[in-house]
Amino acid sequence: MQVTRASDYAVRVMIHLASLPEGERQSLPQLAAATDAPESFLAKILQALSRAGLILARRGKIGGFELLPIGRQASMRDVIEAMEGPLVLNVCLLSGDPCERKHQCPSHRVWVKAQEALLNVLGTSMISELAAERTPQTVNIDLKKDEA
C-alpha cells in the first residue's frame, strides 16, 4: 500500500515547478537535479504530467517544462492520480466494480473511512501552497545545483 516512485517524483517536480516564477521553464537536466530523480525516468513522468494537462512541454531553443494554470491549482491527490489513476485503497471501492459483499461485509465501511481520511489529506494539500513553504534559500540551492 505504497505510492509508486513515479508519483513521489511527480509530486517533487510539481512542487519545484510551482516554486519558480510564473512562466519560467526548466530543462529536463535542471528538473532532474532539483528533484534527485533519474533523468530518463523523470522524462516519462513529465510526459504523463503533460498528458494530464498539468504542465506544458516546449521543444526548441527556449524549450523546457513549465507549470500550466491548472497545474498550479492541483493538489497532491491530483498529481498522484495523474500518475496512477483514481486512488482506491481496495478493489471493493472501485466505482465501476461495486463489491457484491458490501452489504454483509463489516470491513467495507472501514475501507471507505480509511480512503476518505487519506483523500482528505492528499486532496487538500495544494502544490502551490507546498511550493510557497519552501524557503527562498532552498529554491536557490536547487537553482545553483541546476546551473552546476
Place this chain on the structure above:
Amino acid sequence: MQVTRASDYAVRVMIHLASLPEGERQSLPQLAAATDAPESFLAKILQALSRAGLILARRGKIGGFELLPIGRQASMRDVIEAMEGPLVLNVCLLSGDPCERKHQCPSHRVWVKAQEALLNVLGTSMISELAAERTPQTVNIDLKKDEA
C-alpha cells in the same frame, strides 16, 4: 496505492473467524466459501496469519483454523501488516531509510499526515468489533454455505 488481494482476504477471513464461537475451528473449504476466496490462495494467507501468531492451524481429524487470543485483539492494521509488512505510504517514511530530502521537502509532512490519518482508521478498527457487527443472519448464511 492499493492493498493487496491477500490483505483483503486476510481481513475477511479474520472477521469470519472472530464471528465464530470461541475455540471453534473451520476447515479451508469452509473458510474459502465464507470469504469468497480461492482455496489455494487462502491457504497461503492462512499460513501467513498463522506465522504472525494471529491464528492457529491444527492438523488431523478435528483439524482446522481457529483464532488465537492475540488475533481476537487484532486491528485491521495488524492483519494487513501481517500480510504486507509495515504500512508506509511512501518510501520516505521508512524508518530504516530516512529520506535525505526530508528537511527541504514540503511534501514530507503531507506524507506523514496522510499516513497518520490512514493508520488511525485502520489501527482503531478492531477485528472483533467488526465481527460483532455482523448480523447472526449473515453468519448463518456463511455457515449454511460452508455446510453445502
